[in-house]
Amino acid sequence: MASIDISNVSKTYPGASAPSVSDINLSIRDGEFIVLVGPSGCGKSTLLRMVAGLEDITGGEVHIGDRLVNRVDPADRDIAMVFQNYALYPHMTVRENMAYGLKNRRTPATEIESRVAEAARMLELGPYLDRKPRALSGGQRQRVAMGRAVVRQPAAFLFDEPLSNLDAKLRVSMRGEIRRLQKRLGTTSLYVTHDQLEAMTLADRLVVLNAGRIEQVGAPLDIYHNPASTFVASFIGSPAMNLIDAEIRGSSLHIGATEVPLGSMQAAQGPVTAGIRAEDLQVTGHGLPFRVDFVEELGAQRLVHGHVEGQPLTLALTPDAALHDAFHLSIRPGALHLFDTRSGRRLPQPESGVFASRVLA
Amino acid sequence: MTDVTQPPGAAATLRRWWQRTSRPAEAAKRVQFDRPLLPWLFLMPQLAVIFVFFYWPSVQAITSSFYLEDPFGFGASFVGLDNYRDALGSAEYRRIAGFTALFTALVTALSLGLGLLFAVKADKVIRGRSTYRTALISVYAVAPPVAGLMGMMLFDQHIGPFVTLAAKFGWTMQVGINYWDTAFAMILVSVWKQVPYNFIFFLSGLQGIPASVREAAVIDCKNGFTRFRTAILPLLAPTAFFLLIINITYALFDTFAVIDVMVKDKPANNPITLVYKVYNDGFRGNDIGGSAAQSVILMVVVLVLTLVQFRWLERRVHYG
Numbered sequence: 001m002a003s004i005d006i007s008n009v010s011k012t013y014p015g016a017s018a019p020s021v022s023d024i025n026l027s028i029r030d031g032e033f034i035v036l037v038g039p040s041g042c043g044k045s046t047l048l049r050m051v052a053g054l055e056d057i058t059g060g061e062v063h064i065g066d067r068l069v070n071r072v073d074p075a076d077r078d079i080a081m082v083f084q085n086y087a088l089y090p091h092m093t094v095r096e097n098m099a100y101g102l103k104n105r106r107t108p109a110t111e112i113e114s115r116v117a118e119a120a121r122m123l124e125l126g127p128y129l130d131r132k133p134r135a136l137s138g139g140q141r142q143r144v145a146m147g148r149a150v151v152r153q154p155a156a157f158l159f160d161e162p163l164s165n166l167d168a169k170l171r172v173s174m175r176g177e178i179r180r181l182q183k184r185l186g187t188t189s190l191y192v193t194h195d196q197l198e199a200m201t202l203a204d205r206l207v208v209l210n211a212g213r214i215e216q217v218g219a220p221l222d223i224y225h226n227p228a229s230t231f232v233a234s235f236i237g238s239p240a241m242n243l244i245d246a247e248i249r250g251s252s253l254h255i256g257a258t259e260v261p262l263g264s265m266q267a268a269q270g271p272v273t274a275g276i277r278a279e280d281l282q283v284t285g286h287g288l289p290f291r292v293d294f295v296e297e298l299g300a301q302r303l304v305h306g307h308v309e310g311q312p313l314t315l316a317l318t319p320d321a322a323l324h325d326a327f328h329l330s331i332r333p334g335a336l337h338l339f340d341t342r343s344g345r346r347l348p349q350p351e352s353g354v355f356a357s358r359v360l361a
Numbered sequence: 362m363t364d365v366t367q368p369p370g371a372a373a374t375l376r377r378w379w380q381r382t383s384r385p386a387e388a389a390k391r392v393q394f395d396r397p398l399l400p401w402l403f404l405m406p407q408l409a410v411i412f413v414f415f416y417w418p419s420v421q422a423i424t425s426s427f428y429l430e431d432p433f434g435f436g437a438s439f440v441g442l443d444n445y446r447d448a449l450g451s452a453e454y455r456r457i458a459g460f461t462a463l464f465t466a467l468v469t470a471l472s473l474g475l476g477l478l479f480a481v482k483a484d485k486v487i488r489g490r491s492t493y494r495t496a497l498i499s500v501y502a503v504a505p506p507v508a509g510l511m512g513m514m515l516f517d518q519h520i521g522p523f524v525t526l527a528a529k530f531g532w533t534m535q536v537g538i539n540y541w542d543t544a545f546a547m548i549l550v551s552v553w554k555q556v557p558y559n560f561i562f563f564l565s566g567l568q569g570i571p572a573s574v575r576e577a578a579v580i581d582c583k584n585g586f587t588r589f590r591t592a593i594l595p596l597l598a599p600t601a602f603f604l605l606i607i608n609i610t611y612a613l614f615d616t617f618a619v620i621d622v623m624v625k626d627k628p629a630n631n632p633i634t635l636v637y638k639v640y641n642d643g644f645r646g647n648d649i650g651g652s653a654a655q656s657v658i659l660m661v662v663v664l665v666l667t668l669v670q671f672r673w674l675e676r677r678v679h680y681g
Contacts, residue, residue, distance in 0.1 A: 052576075052580065053579075053580075054576050054579065054580075073583055074576075074579050075579065075580055075582060076583060080580065081580055083573040083577060085573055086573075087571065087576065087577040088574075088577075089578070089592055089595075090574075090596065091596060100581050100582070100591070100592075101580070101581035101582070104581055104582040104583065104584070104587065104588075104591075148577075
């Protein structure tokens, strides 16, 4: 149990011109579940591996608890890591895999025995303790990898895309299992994934990374409802938030030839990027003219892909809604996000109360 | 080794080993032939080569080992087991067998050990890795007689740098004259020749170990040597087992050229191995029958050694 403090951490690989991770500041409270999420190459794994000690830290400091660990051997950092491809020792049985780290730390044999038994009970690995990893399925292997981390009783768990090698169904159940385990043990966890759904469902706090920098840190729903940039807006949430080129003139938003009144005079004037989530669009008699291209049926909802004023737009409808070739849409009150077109940063938002969404044609 | 459905015995062990090592290919390549002769036709070229270069000479050797052959090919008389009795009864033969055992053990152990050491070290090099690897592998391209010749020059009485070096430590090295000096040079050159081969296999074996397994081990075990012994080495066991067999065979047979260059035309009382004695007795001494008997003995020894290895060592080998 410990907090993790990452201050001004950078990583430049030898021979690389630009840093892979630059100037990251993050403090993780004891017992918190932090998910690092971002597209591949954003530096999330590098950051995790620097905390683990598997990569050198080029600049900045990492503290685990109140100990500076920059120069501490990975084995002495009191962390346990779960890898994407499980990284089990193929020549050892499940029991030996779990006991290996403890044995090397000279834990008494009886203690090892009881911890392995406890982990096996928790992860339902009892019947497999004497099997080799090759005789196990992917999900079982990943549970062994988690067991190996659990028996260590470390200050922190580090997960490096642990579910990416599993099939979709198993991923969902393992996701729940990881969450349950972490809640129960209360161990500080740092979890890397590129899957925004996994990130949303697991995290106490989410860290969205892009090109080696932190875009936004916050609780999953905060990030979902108040994305700090177009990058976050398009990355978090499925389907991705619609981002539309628009212009603010006075107190209204112009999308092509359509005008959407915002109710009050806006601070930002001129071209903006308007962000609207698919579920925040409503079908009305008049409003944004929307032409349907194709429909994706998801069962619980249907995603209607089309375009408005020549720009692509996705709309989420309930399955019982009638389908036409064309709709008129209005934006749900308070659900319009405005971003600076050039920098992609979030602009001061229109007041939701006044913005009562009387959309004029 | 939980598979107990197979009948016991060396042949079954061999077959099982083969099945295990070739498992991925097996499923993909199983083809049904509707005409029974066709697969044999495909096997013909390979079988012909094995027959001409292995079975036929083997049968010839076994046959001649029971005869006393006229050196000029004017006939042969059956002598039963006399050739074997002569060989095994001779003190010289037993002394050479003793040296062969020592030579084989040393050459195998040293070339495996050094090959592994270099592979582990080269695996860690990042900058200039291909230069190191090429430098280490290139020795393998040297033909054995050339290697022997180079060794001879290195150990030459007058110009050999090794002799000069040894002299600095007060060791008057006389390769070709002093029994143990010659043995030392022979072992050194043979090892030098074989290390690159082992290096290539160990290196590729090391690179076959997933990076994440090594990283997991780094987190699980602080001591580098313990980590290597408990987490990395067992994963190299299949490679090491294969190399052990190859290296023993190398030391027993393929060092012939090195030995030949080192001891030919030198005063007597130089160390030689059994395979060199087979050649000496057969083609220098013209004792075809005795030489054949010796080669049969050698064949049996290698066969037994290999089977013992499969039987006892292979159990401890884990195939990923």
